[in-house]
C-alpha cells in the first residue's frame with residue numbers, strides 16, 4: 684500500500700489583486716521507507732507542496748493522504764520538519780530541545796531523557812545534553828535538529844534544504860548521517876533541494892518540477908547500484924555522473940524555455 688498519496692493537487696495563492704497558480708495537477712505516491720526529492724528551478728512550487736504535505740494549509744484542489752487519511756486532519760507531530768535553519772530554542776539546552784515534543788506527548792521525564800541520549804549518540808553528538816545551541820557548530824546544531832525531529836517518532840520527515848546553509852564538507856558529512864539515520868529508523872522522507880548531486884546521492888526517486896505553474900516535469904529513478912551506497916560513496920560512482928548529466932541537461936532546457 685502507498686504510504687503517502689498525492690492526488691490531483693492544485694494550489695493557487697489569492698491576494699487582493701492577483702491569483703498565482705503555484706501547483707497544477709500534482710500526482711505522486713511514496714511507499715513506506717522511501718526517500719524522494721523535489722528538484723527544480725526557483726518558484727516551481729516545491730515549498731508549497733511540502734507545506735501542503737505538512738498539513739500547514741489545504742490545497743485548493745485535490746487530496747494528500749498519509750496512510751489513507753488526509754494530512755490536514757492529522758496531529759502535527761506525525762510529520763517531522765527539518766529546515767535550512769535549525770530553529771533550536773537558544774534558551775533551552777540541547778537535551779531540553781530534544782525532549783520538548785516528548786513532553787507534549789506526555790512521556791515521563793526519565794523515558795524522554797533516555798530517548799534523547801540514544802538519539803544524540805545516533806547522530807554523533809554523545810554527551811551534549813547540557814550544552815546550549817550557541818555552544819555547538821552549525822553542523823552540530825543540524826545534527827541536534829535531526830535528533831529533535833526523530834524524537835517524536837514522526838511518520839514522515841520533510842527536509843526543506845536542510846544542508847544549504849552549511850559548508851561543503853559539513854554538508855557531505857550530514858548527507859551521510861541523515862541518510863544512514865533515516866534508514867536505520869525506517870523513516871520515509873521528502874527532500875526539497877536545488878542541488879542535483881544531493882538529490883541523486885540521497886534519493887530513491889527524483890521529481891523534477893517545472894514552473895509557471897508548478898508541475899511535475901519528469902521523474903528520475905535512481906539506479907539500484909547508487910541506492911545501496913552511502914551518499915558520499917554514490918557521488919563517486921560512475922552511474923552518478925551519467926544521471927547528473929541527464930538531469931543537468933533537462934534542467935538547462937527548462938531554464939532556457941523560461942528565458943526564451
Ligand SMILES: Nc1ncnc2c1ncn2[C@@H]1O[C@H](COP(=O)(O)OP(=O)(O)OP(=O)(O)O)[C@@H](O)[C@H]1O
Pocket residue numbers: 696697703704705723724725726727728729730731732897
Ligand atoms: N504566500 C504566498 N503568497 C503568494 N504567492 C506565493 C506564496 N508563496 C509562494 N508563492 C508563489 O508560488 C509560486 C511557488 O512558490 P514556492 O515557494 O512554492 O516555490 P519553490 O519551488 O519552493 O521556490 P524556491 O526554490 O525559490 O524556494 C511562486 O510563484 C511564488 O511566488
